[in-house]
Amino acid sequence: MTGGPEALHQLVDHMNQLGLPAYITYLPFDQAASTPEPYLRYTAPVANYEDAAGNLIIFPEVYPQLADKVRYAKAAIWWLSLENFLERRHIWPLHDKVRYIKRVFQGRRPLRGAKSLKHMIHFSQTQHATEYLNQCGIEPIPLIDSINEDFLNDNHLAYASTKRDIILYNPNKGKKVTDKLIAANPQWQFVPLKGLDREQLSQQLYAAKLYIDFGHHPGRDRMPREAAMHGCCLITGLLGSAGNDVDLPIPRHYKLDSSEAGFVAEFSKLAADILADFTTHNRNFDSYRAYLKSEPNIFRKQIADYFLEKQK
Template sequence: MKVHVLCPASSVTGGPEALHQLVDAGQCLGYDMAMVYLPEDDPDPTPEVFKMYRPRVVREVLDSPDSVVIVPETGTLQFLSLRHATRALWWLSVEHFLMRSEAMRQQQGTAQSPMDFVFDPRFGVVHLAQSEYARLWVERKGASAMMLTDYVRDEIVQRARSLRSGAKEDIVAYNPKKGLEFTRQLMALSPPQIRWVPIENMSPAEVAQLLGRSKVYVDFGPHPGRDRIPREAALCGCVVITNTQGSAGNAIDVPIPPRFKFDERHPLTVPLVLQRIAEAMGDHASLAAEMAPYRAAIEDQRRVFIEEAFVMLSTLEAEHARNRLQRLAA
């Protein structure tokens, strides 16, 4: 069984890193894995930061009965050119699919999106879920998905450990690309001694340094999957505060105590969040200790991911073996 993983070339966001982690895990498990970058015009398409995963790179997708083609939800239309390979769709972000699907529906003026074929049993798409949120969403669409999460790479984990015990300041870190409207409401009513620092225009090392100094990290964005920054913030010793959207809405993807999750639609949420932030500023050690189970889960994600990759690949391999026997018997 040959497995080809499609990945956007030269992209260094969380989704492409998960795709590199999958190729690496599959290679370590002894499977015939390869990365196919799209577009294919770059002679050295593997980003420098991901070369540690040592992906074997091929230029063309193998479309045969004994091959598997894995794509993220942003690449579903790549399936339409396949006739023989097993199609596997990895749901790294539900929202990305929904936005692209809605844009295509409006563009073509149809009631259904052209991307909805992935839920048609006739296409035999295998669904993989990076989050419990995605797994449940796929289930509501009438399909089932195998869990295939991802992990925070060792370099980031080790750096965060070294920063966790350092001196903390009255800083609230936030991602200005996510949930900024609500965060601005918090900032407007926050005491002047608290500094609100956006995570923007920073290198990975600078992000880590900021999180290492911060007492709190807030994230009121859509949480389309298991986002990396909340995990890194927890590893760095921040008290993590989120809303209840997307993957933050369950206790599996973001397993922090319920008292650190808030529904921003409620009229009392702003003062309640500010109260929790004040508690973290006054007694950071106690509140940060409540993040310990979350940190432990994050540090164990690499082991879990390799197990999930093994289950997924061995399941597909067994299915291919059954199909070969059926073809021989026909």
């Protein structure tokens, strides 16, 4: 129940809307499964796994070993995350390498990274992943996703005057950095987003002025996008896909390098300014929100440009 699985359901939905027969298949392949309730809104019929000529099977990047076992169908990988494939957490480089090698011995990652996967079709959700794939001699097909379209509206405007001095964060992302910021700023209310259903999550996001994310941003993460569409300002780090202005196109002023010596003081100053002058800062995210509203159409066009062209 995270961003990647929802993106896969969206892809199947958009393809079916375009008249391209597409299905979702759940792991493990030999067990029956039904669609999780939050994804019933998508036209994503469930099918059995079928490695047969004429089929294209698209795997998320965390299952390259399954894609490599395809013999009769065409296999593709959709790079929804780079960090999750590389087992990279940006905490200690050696630890990341050990994690990856461990996955190699488990048969879950190729020894030479994506260089071992050149024979497959590759789709990329981020500029971040595209740059890595280019270094491996692969030119991927761009294929972004969007957040839940129910959030792509201006409902946040109704809550602008009632927002409170609350700072939200994902406790599963960038915990060490966030803990440091919380300890240095006891005057503010930091609220972790956990154990919430969709409605409760929206209520929290509508109530808060600021969402922070100093995690490793493996892909175009959904939470920053959803927070922005609920009227929150953002402060993020520079790891992963947050490090470029294509995958996370917010003003550079709101991206801080957590490795710098003056990071905590810089964060405290910026956060204080946002909470004190929320209206001004919030307007700085209007262009980002406009871009997020355009993502479903970009997604559909990318699908049509590639898959419909292939049918001709």
